[in-house]
Amino acid sequence: MKFLDQAKIYLQSGKGGPGCVSFRREKYVEFGGPDGGNGGKGGDVYFECADTLNTLIDFRYEQHFRAEPGEHGKGRNKTGAGGGDCVIRVPVGTQVLDESKETVLYDFMTPGERLKFLKGGDGGFGNAHYKSATNQAPRKFTPGWPGQEMAVWLRLKLIADVGLVGLPNAGKSTFLAACSNAKPKIADYPFTTLHPNLGVVKAGERDFVIADIPGLIEGAHEGQGLGDRFLGHVERTSVLLHIIDCTQDDLVEAYKTIRHELKEYGADLANRQEIVAINKADALGDELAQDQAKTLEAAIGKKVHVISAVSGENTKDILFLLADIVYKEKYGDSDEQDGAFEP
Secondary structure, three states, rough: OOOOEEEEEEOOOOOOOOOOOOOOOOOOOOOOOOOOOOOOOOOOOEEEEEEEOOOHHHHHHHOEEOOOOOOOEEEEEEOOOOOOOOOEEEEEEEHHHHHHOOOOEEEOOOOOOEEEOOOOOOOOOOHHOOOOOOOOOOOOOOOOOOOOOEEEEEEEEOOOOOEEEEOOOOOOHHHHHHHHOOOOOOOOOOOOOOOOOEEEEOOOOOOEEEEEEEOOOOOOOOOOOOOOOHHHHOOOOEEEEEEEEEOOOOOOHHHHHHHHHHHHHOHHHOOEEEEEEOHHHHHHHHHHHHHHHHHHHHHHHOEEEEOOOOOOHHHOOOOOHHHHHHHHHOOOOOOOOOOOOOO
């Protein structure tokens, strides 16, 4: 399935049906009178949050959504039928923004959540509504009220517990594939990952979701490389796992590059809890990899973990550490769980 995380759509609720001008004409009835019914109400536009969707790809092929108009009133005081509602199903984590993309109108976080977004127009009055003692044969009616129209943007931010960040070719997709059933594309060239990938990971009795996004490069916040638009998919995470390729020349500069891009992006990502790990330890050997980790630790003042996604070295320890952080953030659980990892 193709991945799409932004889409512009056009919405229109149904207009109300017009009222009817009618007079009672019935055999053997001496006195008639106005009996024109009211028009039906136009359909509403709803958004519904569905947990069976994980992309906005459907909105690439259909951008216009219209609810049905109400039917006109009829004689014998018959009110017109109401128009059918238009229900738009979106994935969990979808934000509805105005046309300028500056204001978030609603954020869908709960499966099954339903929102009436545009109200249909009310139906017009028929002439029976205007009858009175002084106006016994009115010929007045009103047209239905128009519906509402709006163009909005849909922006999907994946619901994940852990976000993978790092430079291209740091081994983020390899790590995701090694610890989950996700099958991201893996190759030995930069920008192999072109769209976010999700994987469900188990650490003992606990499971959580990891989001892998395309790699960042210097100047990503200015649109360099694939830009930073995919960072929106790690905004909702509890912790970031920052993976660095230990075979490159300057690990400190690689770390600072990503930290700068997170800061420039905003959304409090720079202050998010972070676990730092150097990957591809199998390519350097244990002793040299540990030396690289100590050098980076001294420069950044944080603990640096040594892992190898290919051989599986220390990956379980990282997963237990991430599980502790995620569950403490979500449920207030402590580290006193079976198999919990002490950093």
